[in-house]
Structure formats: structure tokens, C-alpha cells
Amino acid sequence: MALRNLSKLKIHKFGIRQFSKEANLVSVAVNDKTGVATLNLQRPPVNSLNLEILSEISSTLTDLEKNKTRGLILTSKNEGIFSAGLDIMEMYKPDVERMKKFWTTLQDTWIKLYSCSFPSVALINGHAPAGGCLLALSCEYRVMFKNCTIGLNETQLGIVAPQWFISSMRNVIGQRQTESALTQGRMFKTEEALSIGMIDEVVENNEEGVARAAAFLKRFERIPPMARAMTKKYIRKETIENMVKNREEDLKNFVTYGTQPAVQEYLGAYLQSLKKKSKA
Numbered sequence: 001m002a003l004r005n006l007s008k009l010k011i012h013k014f015g016i017r018q019f020s021k022e023a024n025l026v027s028v029a030v031n032d033k034t035g036v037a038t039l040n041l042q043r044p045p046v047n048s049l050n051l052e053i054l055s056e057i058s059s060t061l062t063d064l065e066k067n068k069t070r071g072l073i074l075t076s077k078n079e080g081i082f083s084a085g086l087d088i089m090e091m092y093k094p095d096v097e098r099m100k101k102f103w104t105t106l107q108d109t110w111i112k113l114y115s116c117s118f119p120s121v122a123l124i125n126g127h128a129p130a131g132g133c134l135l136a137l138s139c140e141y142r143v144m145f146k147n148c149t150i151g152l153n154e155t156q157l158g159i160v161a162p163q164w165f166i167s168s169m170r171n172v173i174g175q176r177q178t179e180s181a182l183t184q185g186r187m188f189k190t191e192e193a194l195s196i197g198m199i200d201e202v203v204e205n206n207e208e209g210v211a212r213a214a215a216f217l218k219r220f221e222r223i224p225p226m227a228r229a230m231t232k233k234y235i236r237k238e239t240i241e242n243m244v245k246n247r248e249e250d251l252k253n254f255v256t257y258g259t260q261p262a263v264q265e266y267l268g269a270y271l272q273s274l275k276k277k278s279k280a
């Protein structure tokens, strides 16, 4: 078995092996022929990122790295929503110890995804606000469904995107577009995201999305993996090192800032507005 730490192995025809974690918040399918792993986010209802799903994504990335995966497609089982971003319940009226663990796990997940040696594609088959956008930006290529939205909307919630969120966006769309997008907390429609280079391709459906993601990964078939991985490492080095160097301070900032009464008020009001909308 290639991925020892992943449980519930099932062998499917066409050489696709399906893996699910015990808690089933993510599932992984590895194509035996190409070595490409598809990591599905599957936390109902909207793939919001809480401690548990982040832990699963993080440990899956470790397993994929150990098992010399040839490529990653990160997507959602819940068509229509890629990920609703960080689970606001982890930040609203938090238990501070859990809040720290949550943030540390988010940092770990980002470091692993941003620095993974294998090529990565986000197949954004639904809305991708905030933390969902961060996951997509951390991949090397983005393929997105029509009629969806993506962006770092933190300022709209009255919160501030951390430096490494900002860097992840700046490295894709540049300083000017990032400043404009983040100060407004702007969510981009698919076509707008394409026009500013936040995504690379637009697709009609899952079948086309998987094909386009696979076509991107195929570009590396004849590139020596070590040369590819080292080049990616050099290009992303500064962003990763800045984050790693400052991660204690980043954690401290998150807790201090996140627990401020004004921020709690914004988060509470935002949660209420989401709930009201879902009941309407």
C-alpha cells in the first residue's frame, strides 16, 4: 500500500485507489497510472475549515509527500462550495487553547501546501472566500467553475488578513491588485478572477475541470522532479521563511487581535447575518 497512514483503503477499477481518513473530512484518491492524488474536502455543509479538517489536510499532505506523489488536485466533494474559509466558530467566543491549536494547524497546513515538492492544482468547483481562497492561492495552478466567487474578504468581516495570506495573493496577482482587492475585501466572480490572473482557466463542469487540472500536471511528466521541486522551493523560499520566522508572533497576534471585543462583535454580527441568510 502506497499510503500507509491513510485508512480504509479501497481498490477501484481503472487503477484509482480511494482513501478516507477515519473522520472522513477529507478523502484522497490516487491514480496509480499517473501518481496524481485528488484530495477532496468534504466537511458539510460548506467545507469551513475547523481544527479537525485542517489536521486531516495537514496529515494527508505529509503522507503524500512521503509517498512521492507526482501531483495534487485539491478540490471539494461539495460542488458549489470549494471552501467557506476558516470556520468562524473557531474564532467566535473561543476557547483560547483550542484557538491556538487551530491557528498552529492552519499555519502547518499552509506551510505544507505552499512548499510541497509535487505540483499542485486547485480545482475550484465552488465559492472560495477567505481561507478557501488561501488554499487555492497556495497551489501552483487554479481551474475554476463558472458563476463562483473567490477572494480574501476579511476586511468585510472587520478582520485583517495576516501577512502570509497577503503574500500568497501578492505572489499570484501582484502588489497593486492585491492592495485594491484586500482593502475592499473584494470577492471576484470567476471571469473577473481570470482577468486579473487570480485563476488560470475557467471550466464548465467537473469532468472538464479534472481534465484541465490533469493537463497542467502532465506538463511536468518530462521535467526531472528534483529540478522542478528545487526551483519551486527557491521561488517560494522568501515567503515561507518570512512566515516560519514570524509564526510565534503571528499566533500571538491572532489570539490577541481575535479576542478583542470589537473583533468578537464583528464576528458575531457576521455569523448572525450568515444564519439569517440561510434561514431566509
Ligand SMILES: CCCC/C=C/CC(=O)SCCNC(=O)CCNC(=O)[C@H](O)C(C)(C)COP(=O)(O)OP(=O)(O)OC[C@H]1O[C@@H](n2cnc3c(N)ncnc32)[C@H](O)[C@@H]1OP(=O)(O)O
Binding pocket: 045, 046, 048, 081, 083, 084, 085, 086, 087, 088, 089, 091, 127, 129, 130, 131, 132, 153, 154, 157, 159, 160, 161, 162, 254, 257, 258, 271, 274, 275, 276, 277, 278, 279
Ligand atoms: C482574526 C484574524 C484573521 C483571520 C482570518 C480569517 C479568514 C477566514 O477564512 S474568515 C471566514 C470567511 N468566510 C466567509 O466570509 C464565508 C462565509 N460564507 C459564505 O459566504 C457562504 O456561506 C457561502 C458562499 C460559502 C455558501 O453559501 P450557501 O448559501 O451555500 O450556504 P449558507 O446558507 O451561507 O451557509 C450554510 C451554513 O454554513 C454556515 N457557514 C457558512 N460559512 C461559514 C464559516 N466560514 N464558518 C462557520 N459557519 C459558516 C452558515 O452560517 C450556515 O449555517 P446554518 O445552517 O447553521 O445557518
